[in-house]
Amino acid sequence: MEQTILEFQSVTGATKKRNGFHLKEVSFSLLPGYIYAITGKNGAGKTTLMKCILDERSKYAGTILCHGEDIRNHHAKVMETVGFVSDENTFFEERTARQNAELLSLLYQDFDFELFLQTMKTLKLPASKTYKAMSRGERIKFQLAFAIAHHSTLYLFDEATAGMDPVFRMEFFDLLRALIGDGLKCVLMTSHNETEIIKDTDYAAIMKDGILTPFTESMEGISHDKIR
Numbered sequence: 297m298e299q300t301i302l303e304f305q306s307v308t309g310a311t312k313k314r315n316g317f318h319l320k321e322v323s324f325s326l327l328p329g330y331i332y333a334i335t336g337k338n339g340a341g342k343t344t345l346m347k348c349i350l351d352e353r354s355k356y357a358g359t360i361l362c363h364g365e366d367i368r369n370h371h372a373k374v375m376e377t378v379g380f381v382s383d384e385n386t387f388f389e390e391r392t393a394r395q396n397a398e399l400l401s402l403l404y405q406d407f408d409f410e411l412f413l414q415t416m417k418t419l420k421l422p423a424s425k426t427y428k429a430m431s432r433g434e435r436i437k438f439q440l441a442f443a444i445a446h447h448s449t450l451y452l453f454d455e456a457t458a459g460m461d462p463v464f465r466m467e468f469f470d471l472l473r474a475l476i477g478d479g480l481k482c483v484l485m486t487s488h489n490e491t492e493i494i495k496d497t498d499y500a501a502i503m504k505d506g507i508l509t510p511f512t513e514s515m516e517g518i519s520h521d522k523i524r
């Protein structure tokens with residue numbers, strides 16, 4: 297029986313802004329072997345949902361489980377197996393990809409430096425390039441290589457596909473398909489472009505004003521009319 301990788305149980309939470317919106321009774325579960333997408337306009341709550349997973353100081357009611365463990369109680373352990381790719385991700389700008397990996401690998405118990413270098417080579421990105429000098433696409437490649445190297449089983453992409461050129465986009469999703477092909481991992485990505493994202497994902501849901509629709513098969517299409 298497949299083990300659920302990520303599960304939200306009636307999660308309600310607010311942004312740090314006093315008048316910020318709330319996630320409202322968000323519930324879903326993600327199984328290994330699939331690419332999931334959450335679409336919605338900017339400000340709908342997609343990034344807040346990600347932060348509920350990533351930020352151990354995040355304030356929310358309800359429960360978030362990763363591999364069956366409550367992330368509130370095991371946050372550091374859970375983060376060992378979560379790979380995050382986003383423009384908001386922070387790395388050392390003046391350091392090379394190799395140097396970044398050498399420094400930040402100390403945060404992970406099971407970081408495979410050879411796997412990092414191998415993935416960088418596969419992605420045709422030199423490890424000698426500084427993070428500051430990388431294009432947006434190169435930064436995505438580097439962050440993905442870093443996430444793969446610490447053996448992530450849950451990959452989170454926050455608006456990572458925005459502005460991708462068609463060739464890189466095809467290569468990117470081919471790599472994700474190969475990555476989850478072992479049936480042990482899954483991908484959750486957010487995008488404000490509904491039409492674009494559902495072409496390449498297995499299941500999609502829409503977020504609006506902090507409310508998330510149920511995930512449906514992407515090939516069936518989804519509609520904003522499903523929001524009540």
